[in-house]
Amino acid sequence: MAEVTPWGSGGPLRPLKPEPDGHFSVRGGVAGIAFQLEELDAGVRGLDGLAEDVTTVEIAAHRIWAELGQYQNDPPSSGVEALDATGEGWRAVAKVREELQDIGSQVQACLQEYEGAEQRTLSNLRLGTDSHKLWLPQFLDMLLGGFPNPYSPDLSRLLNRDSTEALTGNYPVLVALLGARPERVTEAIQMATATGMQGSGIPIVVRALAEGLAPHLKPRDVKAIGGPSTDVALDASPAGLLSRARSVDEDGRGTIEILRTGSGDHEAFVVIIPGTQPGDAGGPNPFDEAGIVEALGYGSEHTSAAIRSALQEAGAEAGAQVVAVGYSQGGIHAMNLSQDKAFLAEYDLKYVLTAGSPVGGIHPEPGISSLHLEHRQDWVPGSEGAINPDTRDRVTLTLENRVLTPSGEAPGLGPGHRLTNYEAGARAVSASSDPSLIASTGALAGVVGTGGAATATRFQLVRTPKPQESGRPGMPVRPVEQPDIRPPGGR
Template sequence: MSRELTVTGGTHGLAVSFEELEDGAQVLEVVGRDVAETAVRVGATAVEPALALAGVVAPVEYLAAEAAVLDCARDAVGVSTQVLATAETTRAALGLYRAGEQAAEALFDVAATSVGVAVGASVPTTALAAALFTPLLLPRLPMVGAPATAALVGLGLGLGQEVDELLVHAPGLVPFVAEGFDGLVIGLGRGTPALGTWLRWRSGRLGVPYPPRTQQEALQVVVAATGGIALDESDHEVRVVPHAVTVGRAPRSVADLVDDSGPTSGGSRVRVVGVPRADGSWTWVVDVPGTQSFAPRAGENPWDLTSNVLLAAGEQTLTMQAVTRALADAQRRTGSVGRSRVLLGGRSQGGLTAAALAADPRFRSRFRVTHVVTAGAPVAGLDVPDDVSVLSLEHTEDPVAGLDGADNPDREGWVTVERRVADVLGPDDGATDAHATELYAQTAHLVDESDDPSLRSWREGADAFLDGEGGDPVVIDYAVERVPAGMSAVAGSVP
């Protein structure tokens, strides 16, 4: 098992934010000016009348005092000059670094977008129509067409396997393509002008920018274009049904939070684990399940492609609403009062949902989210606040983790652990195998064993969830179902 972990961010990360550098330069400038003013005041004492009068009585001592005062003033001027020069040098370096970073990002963005535009514009109209509508029509094809349907699916699986194996050796392709998704959407509109007109019209109706400038805006265009056909849950609501309240086991490690066989895993259901503490408070761990269906239409199972796309597009989803209701119900059932600490976790879509909830001001106004743990989730674009401590596990070859097309923030409150797993994959395995829960459980065990100072600090900060102290843990699993609007109110469901 590969034991190499690359850790970025955290309390011992190397990155210094632009704001911290600017603040440091400002402090240096203030100190430099203060020292300069002190030098002037010290120098002024050399011409004080009282000191000159003393020179008549003790000329030798007077000259020595004058020399000492002038030396002190000169040294202070030197210190002031150096400090002010350091402040200006810091600002200049910051400006150059910011310009260089922005230029590099812009170059990458332009390259990715340009490639996307070229690819999109080259897609023939017939191929585009097949790509858009075949997945929607396949479930409705008559049985007589089953052989043709099977042939199409087989062809798709064969091509997918080739790409899957390629991505193991070229994992950087996924972030690059993801970054250029806005260009792809623009290119599709240019290559097929009628489609471009339609996309602009559909986007305008919903207030979505067109042409898109970012991946998120491009996904919003797709959601606007497919509204009413696919990737749309607007005419549905969510039903949340609690199962029996049981006594379980509290998590003791990061592996316990990630492993499918761990105490916090609810499998296909949302699991809420509450631990009463000696001081009367509670700690809550919420495990959010990952993707369970890739059907393009919104069906009964909400852990599907629709929720994935909506989450990546920055939209509120019924799965987010379900987690909110499950946690509120669990706290109500146990009599938990006050703003108890909450850790949200999940793999793949579950991690994306957890981070989206932590980034949602409305959710944080109801619950005190202090920690988030994600595994194989594209969460770089989510605005999780600095006071929420995030631990993200990502495999270099995992295409899902690279779907956001960006690196996670490198900051004190966000630790990212990257692990190369190509050497532990089988000879016939592809990139999708790097997304396996078992591999992420192994990575979580390595995180628990690691002496990296940022990881040690993160574990210490999460001690309230992992120390094993408190009363008997309360475990409640919640089944979540997407139903047509007006049908969620059934006996036993959570309001």
């Protein structure tokens, strides 16, 4: 641990970057900068309150001293000594008040400097002024390290979370993409002005795409069809929940899983949501490429409604505690639940766990904790162009270890995006001594415990047919095949 110049020694005070914990770094939570700034702000308010209390004492002491002033010319035995003592007490109280106010002013100035530095850093990233610093090292690394093996491509040295985030968070680039839709350009400029170019403009681009060039991507209603329930032994750690997510994701048929844990007054429900699954974009599987459009551009309105319906069928009563877990696209849907008023009006969402998901532009309601796993080589979490906020209840863990696509396997979206790598990172979360991670995993355990017996029910989510697939006049409508629901873990 680096040394800090003690206060009062005459040396300048400087913030320290937290030491890396193994092969990952942690941002946010109780050890995050934002929470520390909140604590400084609370300290300033506390000092101000003390100063006000001392001022009240000071005023009372001065009043007593003034009332005793008429006795100052009398013999000492008449009370002059009391007058002197009261005057000294009043002056001592005034000195304490001045010191408290001075300390409060210094802390306030420190807080403003830190907040200003944070805002400048975020503004630089949003404006893209640091993009060359992100792209150039990656390009040189690629030249020096050679081009990737064409049979096992790995472009993560060039396209990673930071470079993608710098590009997609660049409002001039987004405005250029929206050049054919003047009204969308105006919307993007208004958002940029309102947020100081610190938000995500990707939802605007996504909606423009769905409402213009690719109407087949526009969201439609989603239905949840339940399957059989099975008793399972649940590992409720972050790694255990991501293992369930891998099983659901590999199912590949638009299924989600709902786990019912505990009993009686301590029941909780865990919703597992898969990542993007290949298929006909805009077809029956709501987790295809069109699902990304609904998640990023439309707040997962239809998928959230289907999840709420599945919870009801799984036995979750109004007010039940819920944990949402999602990988890649599924993480966006999971986080969208945290700001879905209809969902939150019925269920008490306590915790969200995401892996490899772009969720920086989603702002949960107060009191909802979240843990986000990202990998430096994974470009997907940066595709929204917004940094995950640094708050007390929101923790982002960034994996820093170098990963490669295993020989003989398809590269997919890159080795950094592999769910197995995120599972390994989640195991490191449970073993970490980082205060933010300890608090976050403690919040999760407070809802679902450490695991044990649970009931798992899988639901197949089905998007309603496209209008042109509903049949033409004079022609029979093709019947919809009944979905194939298999038991949890089935392949």
